[in-house]
Amino acid sequence: MTQLFGFGSNGNGQLGIGHLTDTNTPTPCKGIPSTETIEKITGGGNHSAIITDSGRLYMTGSSQFGEHVASSTSEPYYQQRWDHLIWKDVACGWAFTLLLSDTNLVYGVGTSKWNELDGSSTQDLVTVAPTQLKDIVSIACGWRHSLALDQSGQVYGWGCGRHGQLGPSLTAITDKKDIRTVQKIITPQPIVQIVCGHVHTLLRGKDGTVYGFGSNKYGQLGQISADHIILANSVFIDAGWHHSASLDQNGNLTMWGRKDRGQVTYRPLNNIKSVACGSEHTLAITNEGNVTAWGWNEHGNCTTDKDFIDIPITLPQTHIKIIGAGCATSWFGL
Structure with a gap:
């Protein structure tokens, strides 16, 4: 079982803590049965979603059914959705959500x-490109673009490619918005992890090489080479809106990208077990089970009343098992 706590932006009930007020105090989330163990938590613009080890999905917040669809923020807690299917993965975009079933659709x-x-747009659950997206093992969402990874290491992308976040187009681009249907993204090797920033994308290859494409306005692609390589020897990657992170096998955290609100640490971090990038902040779990937080903190998503945190702070809670981050939102589970 997992006891989940949320903190940060909450004006639309996206933390699932039973009210609509921002908080910098980790507060117990409501609506998740005490028997459930959380496998993943992710946040979008004004909503969030949870997958449990039993394959159940729980969601909360005003944008879970779309940008302009009224939802029940009068009951701002997690509610189970679409229990007729078993779920393996979930990813939240700005006002949309992708889900992966146990049948790999x-x-x-x-x-x-x-x-x-x-x-x-739809407030009803729909299947996305079922003839093309087969044997999918993970999904990812940016602000307005989507990715899927299949079991052979092939990546597919769709949505907005205006900033290059979907890689080179396989068809002629006829408008400046570059809105794409589902198509393969050509990669130099099989990919094992996909993540999306606001308008950039990171891919981790089987040998630990990290590739990137999209906007590099704030250095979120780092010192990228001509063949899209950012760095090597990575075992895990994540991305915020304009910053990026990579862990190596020794628990050393490398970050790059926008730094104006402390998103990227000014000192190296090691002994890191897990990392989660929010829109403009980051959380990390140390090998000892502590959580550190840094970055933009206007809504209390780093647990203090400061505007931003450029030197990571350690939260008092211990034995943390899981973390998640969204748009100025944070969660951890015990």
Whole structure:
């Protein structure tokens, strides 16, 4: 079982803590049965989603069914969704959500103005490109773009490619928005992990090489080479809106990208077990089970009343098992 706590931006009930007020105090989340063990938590613009080890999905927040769909923020706690299917993965975009079932099919719900769902906006669960997206093992969402990874290491992308975040197009680009249907992203080797920033994308290859494409306005692609290589020897990657992170096998955390609100640490961090990038902040779990936080903190998502934290602070809680981050939102589970 997992006891989940949320803190940060909460004006739309996206923390699932029973009210609509921002908080810098980790507060117990509501609606998740005490018997459930959380496998993943992820946040979008004004909503969040949880997958448990039993394959159940729980969601909360105002944008879980789309940008302009009224939802029950009068009951701001996690509620189970679509229990007729067993879920393996979930990813939240700005106002849409992608889901992966145990049959390795991709589903979606929410806003699709930029073809984020490879179809129309919908508040009903729909299957996304079932003839193309087969044997999928993980999914990822940016602000307006989507990715899927299959069991052979092939990556697929769709949605907004305006900043290059979907890689070179396989078809002629006819408009400056570069809105794409589902298509393969050509990679130099099989990929084992996919992550999306606001308008950039990171891929981790089987040998630990990290590739990137999209906007590099804030250095979120680092010192990228001509063949899209950022660094080597990575075992885990993540991305915020304009910053990126990589862990190596020794627990050393490397970060790059936007730094104006402390998003990227000014000193190296080691002994790190897990990392989660929010929109403009980051959380990390140390090998001892402590959580550190840094970055933009306007909504209390780093647990203090300071505007931003450029030197990581350690939260008093211990034995942390899981962390998650979204748009100025943070969670940890005991």
